[in-house]
Amino acid sequence: MSTARATAASVQGDPAGSRLSAAEFSAISVLVQNSCGINLTTDKLELVNSRLQKRLRALRLDAFAQYIEFVNSSAGADEFNEMISALTTNVTSFYRESHHFEHFAQTCLPRLVTKLNAGEAVRIWSAGCSNGAEAFTLAGVILERMPDAARRNLRILATDIDPKSIERARRGTYSEDFVQKLPGNYLSKWFSPSANQYQVNDELRNLVSFNILNLMEKWPLKKKYDVIFCRNVMIYFSRPTQEKLLQRFSDLMNPGSFLYIGHSERVGGPAASSLKPAGMTIYERY
Numbered sequence: 001m002s003t004a005r006a007t008a009a010s011v012q013g014d015p016a017g018s019r020l021s022a023a024e025f026s027a028i029s030v031l032v033q034n035s036c037g038i039n040l041t042t043d044k045l046e047l048v049n050s051r052l053q054k055r056l057r058a059l060r061l062d063a064f065a066q067y068i069e070f071v072n073s074s075a076g077a078d079e080f081n082e083m084i085s086a087l088t089t090n091v092t093s094f095y096r097e098s099h100h101f102e103h104f105a106q107t108c109l110p111r112l113v114t115k116l117n118a119g120e121a122v123r124i125w126s127a128g129c130s131n132g133a134e135a136f137t138l139a140g141v142i143l144e145r146m147p148d149a150a151r152r153n154l155r156i157l158a159t160d161i162d163p164k165s166i167e168r169a170r171r172g173t174y175s176e177d178f179v180q181k182l183p184g185n186y187l188s189k190w191f192s193p194s195a196n197q198y199q200v201n202d203e204l205r206n207l208v209s210f211n212i213l214n215l216m217e218k219w220p221l222k223k224k225y226d227v228i229f230c231r232n233v234m235i236y237f238s239r240p241t242q243e244k245l246l247q248r249f250s251d252l253m254n255p256g257s258f259l260y261i262g263h264s265e266r267v268g269g270p271a272a273s274s275l276k277p278a279g280m281t282i283y284e285r286y
C-alpha cells in the first residue's frame, strides 16, 4: 500500500492493509449481484468498505482477500448472510408512503371483502418487508375495517432476504422513536408498552407470517396473490433484474389485484403490458 493510501486508511480507522481495493470490491459486487440481485455500482466502494470493515473486525481478519475467500467457502455460509445483512438497506416505517394505504383501504379492500364473502381466499404479500412495519400497517388497516379478519380466509405473507430483519419482524418490538409517527390511536390500539419499547399486539401478529425469502430465487408460493407490496426493494437492482422480477410478480397476481412499488420505482419491460397504472406507483393486474 502506498504511504498516501495507508494514511487515508488509518485516518478512517481501517487497520493498515485491510482497505477494500477496486478488485476486491468487484469480487464482492459479483457475489452480491448473483446472490440477491443488488447492483453495487463503483460509487458504493466507500460504503461497502466501511460496512464490511466491521465484519473483518468481528472475525479478526486482517485483509479483505481473506474475507472474500471465507464467504466463498462452505464454512462461510453464515458470514455470507451477515455480509448481505450489512450491505442491504433496511430503512422502513409504519404508514410509509401513506397514499398506498389510503388506496388499499378505499379501492383494494372492498374487492377483497367481496372475494372473502364469496368464500374465496385472499393472499397479500409484503415482499422485502424489513422489520415488518409495512405488513403490520396493512394488518392494522384491514382490522380497522374488518375486525374479524383473523377468522376469515385472509393472510399476509411478509418476506425478506435478511434473516436479522425477519427475526426483528417476528419479535414485533419497536423503539419509542420508531412508533412516534403512528397516526391517531393506532399506537394505543395495536401496541402494548414493554420496557421502553412497544410490542405489536397478537391481533395484528395473527394476520401476518414472516419468512426468509430471496426474491432472486424460486418462490415457494403455491397460490396466486391479490395484493403485492414490493416497495423500495427493486431500486437496488439493475433494470433487467427489475423487469424480470416485475414479470414474475405479474404472473403470480390474480386479475384485478394490485401491485404497490416504491416512490422512485416504476413498472417497465414486458410486465407493463399486464400491469396498468392505477395511481401513484400503484398498478392493477389485468
Ligand SMILES: C[S@@+](CC[C@H](N)C(=O)[O-])C[C@H]1O[C@@H](n2cnc3c(N)ncnc32)[C@H](O)[C@@H]1O
Residues within 6 Å of the ligand: 035, 036, 037, 038, 088, 089, 090, 091, 092, 093, 096, 127, 128, 129, 130, 131, 134, 159, 160, 161, 162, 165, 213, 214, 215, 216, 230, 231, 232, 233, 262
Ligand atoms: C429499504 S427496505 C424496504 C422495506 C419496506 N418494503 C418499505 O418500503 O418500507 C429494503 C428491503 O429489501 C430487502 N431485500 C434486498 N434484496 C432482497 C432480495 N433479493 N430478496 C428479498 N429481499 C431483499 C432488504 O433486506 C431490505 O429489508
